[in-house]
Amino acid sequence: MKLGIIADDFTGASDIGLTLAEAGMAVAQFIGVPAIKADPSLDAGVIALKSRTAPVEEAVTESIAACDWLSAQGAEQIVLKVCSTFDSTAEGNIGPVLDALAKRLNAGSVIVCPAFPENGRSVYQGHLFVADKLLNESGMQDHPLTPMKDADLRRVLGAQSSREVGHIPTLTVLQGAGAIKAALTNDAHMITDAITDADLIAVGQAAKDLPLLCGGSGIAMGLPANFGLAAAAPTWQAITGSGAVLSGSCSIATRNQVDSFMADAPSFQISADRAVAGEYNVDEIAEWVLAQEQPPLVHSSADPVVVQEAQDAHGTGVAAAAIEKLFAQLAPAIVAGGVRRLVVAGGETSGAVVTGLGANTLTIGPRVAAGVPLVRFGDIALALKSGNFGDPNFFAEALTMMERSA
Ligand SMILES: Nc1ncnc2c1ncn2[C@@H]1O[C@H](COP(=O)(O)OP(=O)(O)O)[C@@H](O)[C@H]1O
Numbered sequence: 064m065k066l067g068i069i070a071d072d073f074t075g076a077s078d079i080g081l082t083l084a085e086a087g088m089a090v091a092q093f094i095g096v097p098a099i100k101a102d103p104s105l106d107a108g109v110i111a112l113k114s115r116t117a118p119v120e121e122a123v124t125e126s127i128a129a130c131d132w133l134s135a136q137g138a139e140q141i142v143l144k145v146c147s148t149f150d151s152t153a154e155g156n157i158g159p160v161l162d163a164l165a166k167r168l169n170a171g172s173v174i175v176c177p178a179f180p181e182n183g184r185s186v187y188q189g190h191l192f193v194a195d196k197l198l199n200e201s202g203m204q205d206h207p208l209t210p211m212k213d214a215d216l217r218r219v220l221g222a223q224s225s226r227e228v229g230h231i232p233t234l235t236v237l238q239g240a241g242a243i244k245a246a247l248t249n250d251a252h253m254i255t256d257a258i259t260d261a262d263l264i265a266v267g268q269a270a271k272d273l274p275l276l277c278g279g280s281g282i283a284m285g286l287p288a289n290f291g292l293a294a295a296a297p298t299w300q301a302i303t304g305s306g307a308v309l310s311g312s313c314s315i316a317t318r319n320q321v322d323s324f325m326a327d328a329p330s331f332q333i334s335a336d337r338a339v340a341g342e343y344n345v346d347e348i349a350e351w352v353l354a355q356e357q358p359p360l361v362h363s364s365a366d367p368v369v370v371q372e373a374q375d376a377h378g379t380g381v382a383a384a385a386i387e388k389l390f391a392q393l394a395p396a397i398v399a400g401g402v403r404r405l406v407v408a409g410g411e412t413s414g415a416v417v418t419g420l421g422a423n424t425l426t427i428g429p430r431v432a433a434g435v436p437l438v439r440f441g442d443i444a445l446a447l448k449s450g451n452f453g454d455p456n457f458f459a460e461a462l463t464m465m466e467r468s469a
């Protein structure tokens with residue numbers, strides 16, 4: 064293994080897995096820290112943790128365990144994959160995890176760059192933009208678990224980290240890898256501007272000898288070339304069988320996808336109130352899913368007002384946990400009933416579903432949309448869609464792609 068990735072959620076793990084696979088790396092996505100050694104033919108291993116919203120101590124402990132396992136497999140460089148919208152809270156977990164990893168790997172300067180231009184995320188003057196909006200005006204300020212209310216990444220990371228936080232501005236990045244490298248002089252996390260893919264390639268070149276990096280999947284664009292690998296298209300063996308869509312994401316893109324899919328497909332809406340009250344019978348929902356003649360949708364996706372009401376009534380964690388538990392139980396029930404194509408929307412939701420399915424390793428397939436590949440677990444096809452990725456027809460597109468070899 065050349066490159067080791069610690070991803071703080073499951074959709075993020077398959078997002079960066081896709082970047083590496085398309086850049087020619089043999090890559091696997093592991094669910095949690097594996098208990099066994101990795102296949103020695105792998106170039107990269109991505110460990111998916113559910114650490115974005117876990118208690119800080121737990122996130123640090125799991126990330127260090129993941130780092131140690133990846134290093135033991137031979138990984139020469141570690142990337143902490145975080146959200147391209149830098150999803151975190153005032154306590155963390157990006158800062159504390161990055162501090163602990165830097166200490167473990169004896170890393171001096173750590174490049175931190177969540178830019179993902181293909182999905183509209185850019186970093187300029189230390190501020191994160193989603194398309195033409197500052198992060199805190201992009202809709203992410205209403206995220207159910209990690210509302211992002213400040214676009215200045217230096218301030219956001221500075222509040223979470225006990226290390227110094229510096230900045231490498233666009234004017235330096237535009238001068239190329241040599242200039243970026245020269246700017247990495249102090250023991251600090253360096254928020255690094257990047258607006259285009261070319262910027263990220265230069266950042267990747269500059270990072271050649273660094274033990275630790277942090278970013279969205281864009282940070283990995285330039286890394287495989289440092290190991291002599293060149294672009295390739297991931298392959299896919301068709302999986303047929305019935306399909307379903309599970310969505311616990313309340314992000315704007317997902318809500319559009321839910322509306323678009325519901326126009327032609329049967330749908331079942333989960334309410335937070337009823338989930339918290341334990342009023343749902345998972346077997347009955349599974350029976351409903353299995354009785355449909357076309358892939359149905361089960362979702363809890365709701366707009367910020369409805370989410371806020373549920374959170375005020377029950378507490379944020381209680382509402383989220385009740386809904387995630389339902390999806391975690393529903394997924395294995397419908398798979399046991401024959402579902403073989405499963406689209407899941409939402410990072411935390413994907414974590415619940417994949418854990419519920421008992422998956423340990425996922426194979427990365429071709430892209431459905433920027434940042435979202437098909438992935439395979441045995442004879443089950445999955446698409447783990449980040450909340451804000453994909454066009455309005457994503458769900459139908461993913462279900463169709465699963466049935467075609469590529
Ligand atoms: N109607 C709802 N009310 C309150 N919380 C919700 C509701 N629907 C989903 N959630 C929770 O919101 C969180 C959404 O996070 P996630 O699945 O990561 O989506 P995204 O990828 O959009 O961030 C999950 O923990 C989910 O259980």
Ligand SMILES: O=C(O)[C@@H](O)C(=O)COP(=O)(O)O
Pocket residue numbers: 072074075076078079145146147148279280314409410411434448449450451
């Ligand atoms: O980097 C990204 O934006 C994604 O890979 C990701 O991590 C998104 O998280 P969710 O929106 O919670 O799925």
